[in-house]
Amino acid sequence: MTTRAITLTTPEALRKRLRYAGLRLIGPAAAAAVFLVGSRIAFGETEGPSPGELVRGIDTMWMLVTAFLVFFMQAGFALVEAGLTRAKNASNIMMKNVMDFVMGSLAYWAVGYGLMFGTVQSGWFGTSNFFVGTGGSDIGNAPMLAFWLFQLVFAGTAATIVSGAMAERTKFSAYLIYSIVISALIYPIFGHWVWGTGWLWTLGDSTGLVPGGGFRDFAGSTVVHSVGGWAALMGTLALGPRIGRFNKDGSANAIPGHSVTLFGLGVFILWLGWFGFNPGSQLAMYGANADAVALVAANTNLAAAAGAAAAVIYGYLTARKANVGAAFNGVLAGLVAITAPCAYVTPLDSVIIGAVGGVVMMVFGTVLEKLRIDDPVGAIPVHLVSGAWGTLALGLFGSLNGVTGLFHGGGFGQLIIQLIGVIACGVWTAATTGILFFLIKKTIGLRVSAEEEVQGLDAMEHGMIAYPQDVDFTPGAPSPASSIYRPSPLPGTVGK
Numbered sequence: 001m002t003t004r005a006i007t008l009t010t011p012e013a014l015r016k017r018l019r020y021a022g023l024r025l026i027g028p029a030a031a032a033a034v035f036l037v038g039s040r041i042a043f044g045e046t047e048g049p050s051p052g053e054l055v056r057g058i059d060t061m062w063m064l065v066t067a068f069l070v071f072f073m074q075a076g077f078a079l080v081e082a083g084l085t086r087a088k089n090a091s092n093i094m095m096k097n098v099m100d101f102v103m104g105s106l107a108y109w110a111v112g113y114g115l116m117f118g119t120v121q122s123g124w125f126g127t128s129n130f131f132v133g134t135g136g137s138d139i140g141n142a143p144m145l146a147f148w149l150f151q152l153v154f155a156g157t158a159a160t161i162v163s164g165a166m167a168e169r170t171k172f173s174a175y176l177i178y179s180i181v182i183s184a185l186i187y188p189i190f191g192h193w194v195w196g197t198g199w200l201w202t203l204g205d206s207t208g209l210v211p212g213g214g215f216r217d218f219a220g221s222t223v224v225h226s227v228g229g230w231a232a233l234m235g236t237l238a239l240g241p242r243i244g245r246f247n248k249d250g251s252a253n254a255i256p257g258h259s260v261t262l263f264g265l266g267v268f269i270l271w272l273g274w275f276g277f278n279p280g281s282q283l284a285m286y287g288a289n290a291d292a293v294a295l296v297a298a299n300t301n302l303a304a305a306a307g308a309a310a311a312v313i314y315g316y317l318t319a320r321k322a323n324v325g326a327a328f329n330g331v332l333a334g335l336v337a338i339t340a341p342c343a344y345v346t347p348l349d350s351v352i353i354g355a356v357g358g359v360v361m362m363v364f365g366t367v368l369e370k371l372r373i374d375d376p377v378g379a380i381p382v383h384l385v386s387g388a389w390g391t392l393a394l395g396l397f398g399s400l401n402g403v404t405g406l407f408h409g410g411g412f413g414q415l416i417i418q419l420i421g422v423i424a425c426g427v428w429t430a431a432t433t434g435i436l437f438f439l440i441k442k443t444i445g446l447r448v449s450a451e452e453e454v455q456g457l458d459a460m461e462h463g464m465i466a467y468p469q470d471v472d473f474t475p476g477a478p479s480p481a482s483s484i485y486r487p488s489p490l491p492g493t494v495g496k
Contacts, residue, residue: 055286059141062285063150069276070153074101074160076273079266080328081164084257084377088456089168090466096163096175101156103176104183108155113148116188116196123199125189140283150280154224157277158187161228164377166235169242169453172461174440178235178433186432187227190425194223200421209413215421216403216414218296219281221340221390222425229384230429232375238437239447241374243454252369255376260324267328274300274335278342292343292401299342300335303354307334307386311358318362325378326362332382333361337390341398344405349397356393357386388422395419 049057078097082090109132118126129136129144136144159182163175193200194217204210217223246252257263278300279293311330315323337357338350345353364381373380395415396405404410440446447453452460459465 056138056141058286059284059289060143060146063142063146063280063283066276066280067146067150067153069273070150070157070280071101073153073157073270073273073277074098076266076269077157077160077163079262079269081167081266081377083259083261083263083266084164085167086255086456087258087467088458090258090458091462091464092172092457093163093167094466095172095462096170097160099172099176100159100163100179100183103179104156104159105152107180107184108152108188109148111184112155112188113151115185116151116191117147118196120192120197123193123202125192125198126196141286142283147283150283154220154277155183155187155191157220158224158228158231159183161225161379161383162232162235165232165375165379166239167376168457169239169447170235171445171448172457173444174446177440177444178231178436181436182227182231182433186231186429186436187224190227190428191223193424194421200424203417203420204413207417209417213402213414213417215417216344216394216398217340217391217421218343219278219339221336221338221387222421225336225339225383225387226391226422226425227429229380229382229387230426231433232379233373233384234430234433234437236373236375236380238434238441239374241372242376243450245374246372250372252372257376264324264328267331271304271331271335274304274339278339282343295400296342298347299338299345299350302347302350303334303338303342303357304331305334306351306354307331307337307358307361309358310334310355311362314359314362326358329361329365329378329382330358333357333386336383336386337393339387340391341394344394344398344400344403346397346399349399353390353393353397357389360389361386391422392418 074097078094081097082093085093111130113132114128114130115125118128118130121127132145132148134145136148138144139147159179162178162182166175192198194215195201199206200215202214204213242255244253245255275297279297282289282292282296285293308327308330311326311333312322315321315326334354334357337353338345341353342350361378361381364385365378368375368380375381392415394403394405395412395418396407398405398410398414399408403414406412406415437446448457448460
């Protein structure tokens with residue numbers, strides 16, 4: 001190992017060295033300047049970008065980068081779902097999470113975006129911009145296609161929430177049909193009511209409760225998460241519980257997932273993606289938008305932390321265990337809860353909102369089990385219940401950016417409008433997805449056979465085992481499905 005000594009020198013010697021170094025740099029600097037000037041002349045550029053061009057570039061880049069972050073949340077949802085379900089269904093889980101975005105992308109491009117953001121005629125749905133092309137006008141300072149991509153990944157999130165609640169027993173073909181319909185029709189129409197400046201957005205004027213305002217949901221506690229949560233609830237009711245989940249006497253059997261590691265990694269990815277989900281919903285970064293983005297980002301993180309802390313404390317008080325599932329799902333509950341009010345509340349209020357979100361998630365998880373509703377990943381408590389809470393919390397804690405809630409002297413007006421929006425989401429989504437799942441059930445079928453469920457969807461639906469190292473491939477050995485998964489004939493037990 002060598003060391004470099006610090007040498008003292010005289011001022012005159014130092015000046016000589018600096019002059020020598022400067023002479024050595026003149027040549028390369030001059031060459032670089034000539035190259036830059038020459039290249040700009042060659043391309044017809046004689047001056048820098050205008051302020052308008054600079055704003056457009058910055059805001060477009062912000063919208064695209066945050067869209068990429070939200071897209072990566074698909075990976076987070078896939079890992080959470082895979083980790084919380086059994087190894088025999090891991091390939092099916094990954095397949096569903098890629099294909100719901102594949103089908104959703106095409107459906108939202110062809111129909112969904114137009115219904116959500118097309119020309120407003122009646123306040124109920126849009127009537128233009130179907131089969132999105134290159135001719136649309138800018139949205140804010142960004143090209144329409146950048147805005148379309150940002151909105152697409154939100155539609156993908158709403159669709160993929162349902163996958164976890166319906167895991168381990170849903171036909172793959174039925175799930176594809178669901179993905180198309182929710183991305184093309186169900187999610188976009190409700191989204192139009194709010195973000196497309198439809199009837200919920202202007203409800204304050206029509207009712208007189210909040211003049212100049214209406215239902216507010218900054219990034220989607222209700223528009224995205226509660227829509228996905230209501231669809232998940234209807235899907236689980238249509239399917240029924242997994243084999244072995246509940247006993248005839250009403251008691252429940254735990255069906256542990258096969259990898260806490262995947263579950264935890266998925267939550268970390270989702271947490272990261274939420275910094276695109278919420279701050280990206282500002283849709284701009286230039287100038288004063290930066291202050292709004294900073295507030296939203298800080299509130300998002302604080303609510304996630306508070307949600308996890310409150311859920312862990314609640315879990316310890318009720319079961320005397322530091323529950324891993326409470327910590328990770330508490331993070332998600334806090335994130336979902338703050339998604340609606342993140343631009344309208346202070347950091348202190350964000351902590352309260354996130355903490356309550358974590359607790360209500362834990363409470364309603366127990367309620368679902370008592371009602372014999374089988375939700376393998378907790379999608380309904382996290383997305384539906386915490387999403388509804390966060391939306392109502394805006395009417396309680398709002399104090400910034402033109403929204404004043406009950407606790408800050410605004411009266412009941414905003415809270416009543418938020419409640420109307422939550423109810424409208426429940427009625428619309430429960431009715432439409434209920435009809436959808438009923439039709440699928442009566443035609444191609446919604447649930448796999450009992451044999452397919454016991455053997456595992458990987459082998460039976462896809463013919464690809466997620467963990468082939470556990471399979472005996474020697475001649476005459478049992479099939480991969482039966483060699484990996486050995487279902488017990490005893491009632492109330494579950495295969496690996």
